[in-house]
Amino acid sequence: MTTILITGVGRGIGHEMARQALDRGWNVIGSVRQASHADLLRDLATERFTPLVFDVRDGAAVEVAAATIEGPVDILVNCSGVIGPERQSVLDMDYDGFADTLAINTVGPLRVVHAFLPHLKRSANARILTLSSFMGSMSHAKSDRIAYRASKAAVNKVMQGLASELRPQGITVATAHPGWVRTDMGGSFADISPEESAAGVLDLCEKLELSSTGHFWNWDGERLAW
Numbered sequence: 001m002t003t004i005l006i007t008g009v010g011r012g013i014g015h016e017m018a019r020q021a022l023d024r025g026w027n028v029i030g031s032v033r034q035a036s037h038a039d040l041l042r043d044l045a046t047e048r049f050t051p052l053v054f055d056v057r058d059g060a061a062v063e064v065a066a067a068t069i070e071g072p073v074d075i076l077v078n079c080s081g082v083i084g085p086e087r088q089s090v091l092d093m094d095y096d097g098f099a100d101t102l103a104i105n106t107v108g109p110l111r112v113v114h115a116f117l118p119h120l121k122r123s124a125n126a127r128i129l130t131l132s133s134f135m136g137s138m139s140h141a142k143s144d145r146i147a148y149r150a151s152k153a154a155v156n157k158v159m160q161g162l163a164s165e166l167r168p169q170g171i172t173v174a175t176a177h178p179g180w181v182r183t184d185m186g187g188s189f190a191d192i193s194p195e196e197s198a199a200g201v202l203d204l205c206e207k208l209e210l211s212s213t214g215h216f217w218n219w220d221g222e223r224l225a226w
């Protein structure tokens with residue numbers, strides 16, 4: 001049976017992915033940032049759901065959580081993310097907020113991969129998918145929300161490098177744009193529902209193959225330009 005680990009399952013796309021992965025009959029390991037958020041997981045509580053608690057900025061907490069898991073992880077989805085600080089234009093930057101955005105959106109996913117790499121290596125078909133954004137694509141020259149854009153462009157690069165590094169070990173690595181989604185981050189005017197996005201991203205997870213490792217995908221399975 002497939003085991004998927006998803007970070008940030010307390011709300012948004014991560015919560016919906018966890019719910020739908022359970023519906024698909026998978027084992028789901030899902031993280032929230034604080035133990036007090038555990039009540040957000042009530043609708044996920046089955047014997048196939050394992051909750052973990054860590055903030056992706058806290059390397060020690062991620063390692064402690066990983067040590068509680070024994071079996072293989074087939075799919076790791078880095079879903080946790082933030083839009084970044086209020087002031088994040090190129091000419092008016094909240095630098096602490098920028099650094100925090102990089103810590104969560106860029107460094108955090110790599111930290112989580114490192115902690116769970118032993119579990120991924122126990123799978124016969126290990127896949128790592130990090131939710132990035134088309135806002136980080138180098139083919140868009142927009143300058144608003146530049147901390148967020150830069151953090152997603154950077155995580156694309158980190159994951160592309162990781163794909164090269166892990167290919168010989170048979171581990172597939174990719175990034176994906178989940179769509180413009182009606183969550184706290186995407187807002188109520190966004191294009192698609194969390195249900196549509198989660199279904200598309202889970203389908204993508206199922207289709208990821210080593211032969212196409214190191215690519216950037218749209219939630220509907222189309223390949224995106226970096």
Ligand SMILES: NC(=O)c1ccc[n+]([C@@H]2O[C@H](COP(=O)([O-])OP(=O)(O)OC[C@H]3O[C@@H](n4cnc5c(N)ncnc54)[C@H](OP(=O)(O)O)[C@@H]3O)[C@@H](O)[C@H]2O)c1
Nearest residue numbers: 008012013033055056080081131133180181183184185186
């Ligand atoms: N929504 C969109 O339109 C859209 C578009 C493109 C890309 N994305 C990406 O898709 C992913 C999910 O987005 P979403 O719309 O579901 O966002 P969301 O509703 O704002 O949820 C964000 C999730 O990330 C978690 N998180 C934030 N900071 C964290 C930290 N330091 N450590 C661990 N977890 C943390 C949150 O946990 P708490 O509840 O504890 O804060 C929450 O579970 C993000 O990476 C986002 O950049 C979203």
